[in-house]
Amino acid sequence: MFSFFLVMKAEVVRTFIIMRRYWFRTITGMIIGYGMLMVLIAGFIYSRPMVEKGLTSLDNPAAATNFVLGFIIGMFAFGVVGMFTQGLQEMAQTGVLEQLCMSPHGLIFNFMARTAISSVMTVLSSSVMVGMVAFTVGGKLYFDALPVIALLGLTFTNLLGFGFMVGGLVLVFKQVGQVAILIRMGLFALAVFAREEMLNQGWGLAALMHILPITDAAICLKHVLIYDQGRVTGNFVPVYTHPSFFWLMISCVAWTTLGVIVFKAMENLSRYKGTLGAY
Amino acid sequence: MSWPFIILLSLYGFYTLWANRHPEENESPANPAPTSGMILLQTPLFILAFCLAWQYGALSRNLVSPLSIAMGFVLGHLIFAFSLLATHRVWSDAFSHFIRPKPIGWFLKENPDLILRFSSVAIAEEIIYRAATQPLLANLLASVPLAIVLTAVIFSLVHKHFLQNLLALVMKSLMFATMIGVYFYWTSSRVPVIILCALRNRGSACRKLLGKMEVRVRKPFFQNTPSSPLEFLIFALLLGTLYYWTNSLILVVIIHTLRNLESVYLEYLQKLDELGDETEALRAIEERYSWRPQKPASDGTTMSQEFLVELDHVRKTFVTRHFLHIDEETRKRRVYNKNQVHAADDICFGIRPGEIFGLLGPNGAGKTTTVKMVSGLVKPDRGTVFVDGQDVEKKRKKILRKVGVVLEGTRTSIWPLTPYENLLYYGNLKDVRGNILKQRAHELLDFIGLKEKKNVQVRRLSRGQKQKLAICIALIADPQVLLLDEPTTGLDVQSSRAIKDKIIELTRQQGRSVLVTTHDMHVAQELCDRIGIINKGKLIACKPTEELLELFSEQVFVFKVNIPPENQKIEGINGVQAVWTEQSTDGTLLVVRVATEPILRSEALYGIMNTLNSLGIQLLSIQQRQENLESVFLHLTSEPTPTEGKDQHV
Numbered sequence: 001m002f003s004f005f006l007v008m009k010a011e012v013v014r015t016f017i018i019m020r021r022y023w024f025r026t027i028t029g030m031i032i033g034y035g036m037l038m039v040l041i042a043g044f045i046y047s048r049p050m051v052e053k054g055l056t057s058l059d060n061p062a063a064a065t066n067f068v069l070g071f072i073i074g075m076f077a078f079g080v081v082g083m084f085t086q087g088l089q090e091m092a093q094t095g096v097l098e099q100l101c102m103s104p105h106g107l108i109f110n111f112m113a114r115t116a117i118s119s120v121m122t123v124l125s126s127s128v129m130v131g132m133v134a135f136t137v138g139g140k141l142y143f144d145a146l147p148v149i150a151l152l153g154l155t156f157t158n159l160l161g162f163g164f165m166v167g168g169l170v171l172v173f174k175q176v177g178q179v180a181i182l183i184r185m186g187l188f189a190l191a192v193f194a195r196e197e198m199l200n201q202g203w204g205l206a207a208l209m210h211i212l213p214i215t216d217a218a219i220c221l222k223h224v225l226i227y228d229q230g231r232v233t234g235n236f237v238p239v240y241t242h243p244s245f246f247w248l249m250i251s252c253v254a255w256t257t258l259g260v261i262v263f264k265a266m267e268n269l270s271r272y273k274g275t276l277g278a279y
Numbered sequence: 280m281s282w283p284f285i286i287l288l289s290l291y292g293f294y295t296l297w298a299n300r301h302p303e304e305n306e307s308p309a310n311p312a313p314t315s316g317m318i319l320l321q322t323p324l325f326i327l328a329f330c331l332a333w334q335y336g337a338l339s340r341n342l343v344s345p346l347s348i349a350m351g352f353v354l355g356h357l358i359f360a361f362s363l364l365a366t367h368r369v370w371s372d373a374f375s376h377f378i379r380p381k382p383i384g385w386f387l388k389e390n391p392d393l394i395l396r397f398s399s400v401a402i403a404e405e406i407i408y409r410a411a412t413q414p415l416l417a418n419l420l421a422s423v424p425l426a427i428v429l430t431a432v433i434f435s436l437v438h439k440h441f442l443q444n445l446l447a448l449v450m451k452s453l454m455f456a457t458m459i460g461v462y463f464y465w466t467s468s469r470v471p472v473i474i475l476c477a478l479r480n481r482g483s484a485c486r487k488l489l490g491k492m493e494v495r496v497r498k499p500f501f502q503n504t505p506s507s508p509l510e511f512l513i514f515a516l517l518l519g520t521l522y523y524w525t526n527s528l529i530l531v532v533i534i535h536t537l538r539n540l541e542s543v544y545l546e547y548l549q550k551l552d553e554l555g556d557e558t559e560a561l562r563a564i565e566e567r568y569s570w571r572p573q574k575p576a577s578d579g580t581t582m583s584q585e586f587l588v589e590l591d592h593v594r595k596t597f598v599t600r601h602f603l604h605i606d607e608e609t610r611k612r613r614v615y616n617k618n619q620v621h622a623a624d625d626i627c628f629g630i631r632p633g634e635i636f637g638l639l640g641p642n643g644a645g646k647t648t649t650v651k652m653v654s655g656l657v658k659p660d661r662g663t664v665f666v667d668g669q670d671v672e673k674k675r676k677k678i679l680r681k682v683g684v685v686l687e688g689t690r691t692s693i694w695p696l697t698p699y700e701n702l703l704y705y706g707n708l709k710d711v712r713g714n715i716l717k718q719r720a721h722e723l724l725d726f727i728g729l730k731e732k733k734n735v736q737v738r739r740l741s742r743g744q745k746q747k748l749a750i751c752i753a754l755i756a757d758p759q760v761l762l763l764d765e766p767t768t769g770l771d772v773q774s775s776r777a778i779k780d781k782i783i784e785l786t787r788q789q790g791r792s793v794l795v796t797t798h799d800m801h802v803a804q805e806l807c808d809r810i811g812i813i814n815k816g817k818l819i820a821c822k823p824t825e826e827l828l829e830l831f832s833e834q835v836f837v838f839k840v841n842i843p844p845e846n847q848k849i850e851g852i853n854g855v856q857a858v859w860t861e862q863s864t865d866g867t868l869l870v871v872r873v874a875t876e877p878i879l880r881s882e883a884l885y886g887i888m889n890t891l892n893s894l895g896i897q898l899l900s901i902q903q904r905q906e907n908l909e910s911v912f913l914h915l916t917s918e919p920t921p922t923e924g925k926d927q928h929v
Binding site: 007022103 | 656658694
């Protein structure tokens with residue numbers, strides 16, 4: 001366990017050094033992110049047939065905040081899964097992956113630490129952007145620390161499991177990395193548009209939505225952050241009793257188990273095929 | 280006090296003395312005395328604590344919820360755990376052993392089954408202990424609770440470790456006082472409810488809830504106060520026993536296990552003194568304690584003692600599949616094609632401690648695959664790779680601590696970071712920590728000559744400097760074996776020279792084993808003690824460098840003379856195979872090929888010198904025409920003719 005923190009410490013130090021050393025890039029990245037969000041919101045709202053309706057929508061801060069939050073959750077998913085796809089490919093190209101493979105902690109351990117730190121960084125920087133966007137559009141977010149932390153933790157675990165599965169496949173089948181870009185985009189879109197109504201579309205579609213690692217997480221987070229667990233609508237439903245919360249927990253266990261098993265198996269296969277650490 | 284109580288008290292005292300007897304003669308560092316004596320103090324003191332808690336109504340307040348009780352228990356347990364660990368000298372033992380990173384940590388990792396074994400023993404031991412003591416305590420408790428304290432005091436006074444026990448008694452008294460205090464605090468105040476509310480809800484909700492707290496408080500856990508002294512005592516006993524048997528058991532087992540392991544570790548240290556070798560000492564301990572069946576060293580599953588790295592009949596074949604393929608000869612398209620490449624074909628060699636072994640071969644010969652198999656990056660199809668006596672496939676994580684690798688053509692280092700930051704980062708990944716890591720990073724940068732560049736970003740370093748940094752990264756965990764895949768490829772003469780010097784220093788002065796792969800003959804000839812020549816996955820030669828050169832030397836001698844003699848006079852000498860003359864800028868050279876057999880060769884050389892002397896020809900110098908590794912390499916790796924195919928293996 002101590003070793004895990006040691007690896008995490010190394011990752012934190014590395015990330016902060018790079019952020020500090022490339023501070024201009026970090027700040028411009030956040031400004032660009034903010035700009036993109038604003039354009040996205042405007043795009044979604046004004047692309048409707050009637051401009052008047054669009055203007056009315058802009059006056060509805062909840063709708064705007066919904067998109068923004070979805071965007072941020074999508075970024076989170078994008079980042080975690082991306083760590084296992086593009087991140088893995090980059091590390092293989094630069095030779096860092098070979099060194100990680102030769103670390104006595106093992107690849108899974110190192111990736112967990114690496115992804116955890118990168119996710120925390122994503123959440124922190126995204127929170128600043130969410131705050132800025134919410135302030136700009138006049139939206140409001142209801143921050144309830146305990147449920148938010150619990151949900152972020154579960155979401156991270158869920159995505160980590162999914163990422164492990166995709167990453168394992170990338171270790172052996174390099175072309176999966178390209179397909180993974182599509183998967184990431186899909187998750188991103190799902191996070192933006194996820195809402196409870198999507199789960200009431202017949203058992204087939206509902207099952208698919210539950211299987212995907214981001215749907216229930218996004219619904220739960222929106223339920224807490226935007227609707228203050230239903231207090232906004234006057235129908236208080238604690239997130240812990242929300243059906244999506246239970247699906248999220250099941251999904252967490254399932255994806256993590258499956259992800260780690262697949263990753264481990266693929267790591268072995270990759271060693272057999274001689275492709276570990278190479279791209 | 281009644282007579283029965285005095286009798287029982289005496290029995291208890293005798294029992295504890297008997298149970299904790301420590302015959303001096305049997306004590307030794309390898310067999311330290313059991314220290315379970317302190318455990319016997321726990322029961323009476325715990326029961327007393329519960330008696331007091333009960334007496335003061337701590338468990339029967341209306342405000343008490345099961346959650347509050349649980350919180351009180353948790354805090355009490357934490358304090359109890361700390362005191363128990365402190366009084367059993369476990370902290371001091373832990374500090375004395377565990378702060379040194381290598382010894383006991385390494386020992387325990389090497390012997391994981393010992394932990395399991397001693398845990399089981401400790402559980403069994405503790406259960407027997409308690410089964411014997413509980414009935415006695417039950418009788419004792421039927422009398423006066425104060426007597427329990429007296430028993431504890433008497434026990435501590437008569438016990439062998441008097442001072443230690445006295446200290447323990449004081450500590451435990453303090454601990455129980457604290458625990459009871461904590462108990463009261465939790466059970467009689469609203470604090471836990473406030474904290475819970477604050478955790479579950481935000482401030483405003485918390486305030487609202489506080490107003491309604493009386494309503495929210497659950498039904499009391501214990502409704503009635505005890506109606507009779509008997510009921511009171513039985514209840515206290517039940518609680519105490521339950522607590523004692525469940526929670527503290529875990530701690531006791533941990534302590535026993537640690538102490539048992541500590542004693543085994545001490546025994547290991549003794550063996551180490553006797554045998555002087557870590558592996559031997561470990562094997563001796565394993566033979567005595569381990570449940571694992573020991574494999575005989577001669578059954579072929581373990582490597583010989585001579586080599587630090589050994590490859591035993593290792594094979595690796597890569598299969599590439601093409602769904603669409605154009606045959607180069609026929610130019611016809613095929614839907615599916617499967618190619619097999621033998622990267623390692625029955626490779627056997629070993630590297631001794633402090634040796635530089637060169638693996639020489641053309642591109643695609645299988646050098647990198649061999650290095651990757653030693654470092655565990657590639658899994659062999661067949662055969663076994665041993666590092667420090669352990670199978671790389673079975674003990675991969677352990678082996679990775681002993682092996683440092685620099686692979687060819689990779690960046691390895693993180694370019695936005697400085698060399699020093701890179702070393703700290705990779706050191707953490709390889710489980711090196713704290714001041715040791717910082718010190719080693721400084722030493723390595725100093726050693727390799729990057730001290731001046733330690734705060735410059737890697738992307739600004741030259742290629743040679745990056746390669747030096749890669750070697751430092753490989754060395755950060757202080758590995759016994761260093762694998763260098765083409766370490767000087769693409770470097771200028773100066774950088775190449777510097778790296779070669781450092782490699783030599785690593786082996787000659789620091790005693791590491793180095794495996795160098797290269798296709799540069801000069802590097803191999805200059806660096807390596809032994810050379811293996813690999814071609815198409817086959818190891819076609821494996822000899823000490825001089826021996827390899829000698830083997831292929833043609834035994835041609837060059838005599839520098841003032842006047843050339845007639846060739847016929849030399850040709851007739853026994854052992855001379857061919858004679859010719861060559862003109863050079865220095866003058867005339869008489870070139871003679873002699874027989875390879877040492878006796879014939881000596882005869883021929885003496886004969887030539889005598890003949891020249893008798894002819895009045897002045898011999899200016901004599902030297903053997905040396906073969907270089909390049910010609911040996913070309914000779915070995917050239918396509919064999921059908922007749923010479925199998926004779927090339929040396």
